[in-house]
Amino acid sequence: MQKIWHSFYELLKTPLEIMLVGYVFLGIGNLLVNPAFSTLYSVHTGWPTTAAMILARTGSFLIVNFPLLFLIRIVSRRSSSYTTILAAIGGYAAFLSATMVLHSNSLPASAYSSILGISMSQSVKYSSQTVTIYPLQTGVIAMVIVAAATIFCFRHTKNVPEQGSHFSFSSVVFFKTVLLSAAGGILIALIWPYLVTVINKGISFLASDTSSSVMLGFYGVLDRIFGVLNLGTLFRTPFWYSTQGGSWVSAAGTNITGDASVWTAQYAAGSLNGMAGRYFTPYYILNLFAIPGLLWGTLSLTTDRAKRRRQSLLVFLLTIVSLFSGILLPVEIAMLLVAPLLFVIHLGLTGILFALLQGLHIYLGYYTTSSLTMTALPGTLMELLVYLQTDSLRSSILKLVIIGVICFIIWFVISRLYFRYLALDLFHSGKGKQTILETERAVGGLSNISRVESSYDTLYISIYDHSIIDTERLIRLGGVRVLETPDGVAVTCGPISTMVAKGIRDGIRSGVRDTI
Numbered sequence: 001m002q003k004i005w006h007s008f009y010e011l012l013k014t015p016l017e018i019m020l021v022g023y024v025f026l027g028i029g030n031l032l033v034n035p036a037f038s039t040l041y042s043v044h045t046g047w048p049t050t051a052a053m054i055l056a057r058t059g060s061f062l063i064v065n066f067p068l069l070f071l072i073r074i075v076s077r078r079s080s081s082y083t084t085i086l087a088a089i090g091g092y093a094a095f096l097s098a099t100m101v102l103h104s105n106s107l108p109a110s111a112y113s114s115i116l117g118i119s120m121s122q123s124v125k126y127s128s129q130t131v132t133i134y135p136l137q138t139g140v141i142a143m144v145i146v147a148a149a150t151i152f153c154f155r156h157t158k159n160v161p162e163q164g165s166h167f168s169f170s171s172v173v174f175f176k177t178v179l180l181s182a183a184g185g186i187l188i189a190l191i192w193p194y195l196v197t198v199i200n201k202g203i204s205f206l207a208s209d210t211s212s213s214v215m216l217g218f219y220g221v222l223d224r225i226f227g228v229l230n231l232g233t234l235f236r237t238p239f240w241y242s243t244q245g246g247s248w249v250s251a252a253g254t255n256i257t258g259d260a261s262v263w264t265a266q267y268a269a270g271s272l273n274g275m276a277g278r279y280f281t282p283y284y285i286l287n288l289f290a291i292p293g294l295l296w297g298t299l300s301l302t303t304d305r306a307k308r309r310r311q312s313l314l315v316f317l318l319t320i321v322s323l324f325s326g327i328l329l330p331v332e333i334a335m336l337l338v339a340p341l342l343f344v345i346h347l348g349l350t351g352i353l354f355a356l357l358q359g360l361h362i363y364l365g366y367y368t369t370s371s372l373t374m375t376a377l378p379g380t381l382m383e384l385l386v387y388l389q390t391d392s393l394r395s396s397i398l399k400l401v402i403i404g405v406i407c408f409i410i411w412f413v414i415s416r417l418y419f420r421y422l423a424l425d426l427f428h429s430g431k432g433k434q435t436i437l438e439t440e441r442a443v444g445g446l447s448n449i450s451r452v453e454s455s456y457d458t459l460y461i462s463i464y465d466h467s468i469i470d471t472e473r474l475i476r477l478g479g480v481r482v483l484e485t486p487d488g489v490a491v492t493c494g495p496i497s498t499m500v501a502k503g504i505r506d507g508i509r510s511g512v513r514d515t516i
Helices: 002-033 047-064 066-075 081-101 140-157 169-207 213-228 232-241 259-269 281-299 305-324 328-338 340-359 381-387 391-428 432-442 471-476 496-510
Strands: 120-123 130-133 247-249 255-257 449-454 458-463 481-484 488-492
Touching: 002 047, 002 066, 002 305, 002 328, 047 066, 066 081, 066 140, 081 140, 081 169, 140 169, 169 213, 169 232, 213 232, 213 328, 213 340, 232 259, 247 259, 255 259, 281 305, 281 328, 281 340, 281 381, 281 391, 305 381, 328 340, 340 391, 381 391, 391 496, 432 471, 432 496, 449 496, 458 496, 471 481, 471 488
Parallel strands: none
Antiparallel strands: 120 130, 247 255, 449 458, 458 488, 481 488
């Protein structure tokens, strides 16, 4: 199970890196054109603004459409890759089109999304007006269905002879994938209203007591789950921009709804009060402290000093991006694929953080003039610096920084504890010692090992005699990839790497190993 799960991480590593690039682009664009930062600096119109808008739009496209990036990578093949990629793109369009054509008028606007420009106009009954209809926002569910349809059609059609056929093999795969994906879209379109009804009931329950720390804690956990599923818009919109997030009547008598909208209006009017910002406050700690703590804690697991020095530059750059734009989503997806239990722990800590800040009545919101959710960048360092200029917010910011430092330490320590003591037990409960022994035997025993190092997902074993390496055995033990190096072998085996390396080092130091 662990090998299959980690292989998805290896498979999706490139799309995750592209997502990070998207956040870099979006962050640069946000820094240059966000009006909220005008009190710190101003960027004159011209080529910097144009470049910023191009980068922001490009970054938004990469982030919003990450399921499509994942889909293309999953269906890619070493041979005939163009067949599966074209079929997957066609199937994805067919799936989205089916959910659009069979749309339900009872669903809220947040259930739909303009994806890849797919839309259609529909006349309103008993009126000359027309409305624009978009596909359902189904997130990674669409990716899973279309990927399964593509791979199934490719394998099922593979042995069909092309001789005497009017259509090529690729065309047949494309046609079958489009039909099967469209059928999946029809099924989802019929089921989706019931799912949205359940979600809306949950949202109403969470919004029934917005002052409750427990409710905010549950919100924090669900927010991150829906974000990873690329369904964040469906869950966040009611809290950020609608009545479930609270309301406020301005001095002009305008009723403003939604936590983001209320905070923006109150901040602009210079009359911050109440609990506005409660749904955004934890993002400052997650982006500025927790995620950097997790990154540096993971880096500290690399035992080879030379490798750790090389990787530290990457972690430093990722920390900078986290500070100025936030990389919570790609980090959480990577965490889910590399270390599922660590992801669950992270969710629990996030929920506790939301509840704690509500209980302490610490509020720092998100200033925005748009209604974006997936590409919104709350909780950045620049916005924190802007709020630092407001006297009434300095006390809250000081408390956030203190809690943030504590969270940095917690996430740092938790990442180390997980990889050192818990990673092996998630899928190999009670088999830790056996896994270590089998790994030793696969490389010729302790007497053939000169040194062993590890990172969060790779085991590096330096050996004396390369001829007795049992590569097949290492793969059976869970190695996703086994590479022979000048010194020995590098085994990509996921989060168990740290625990296995520690067990082998203990055996070398003791000079004795029990047999089983």
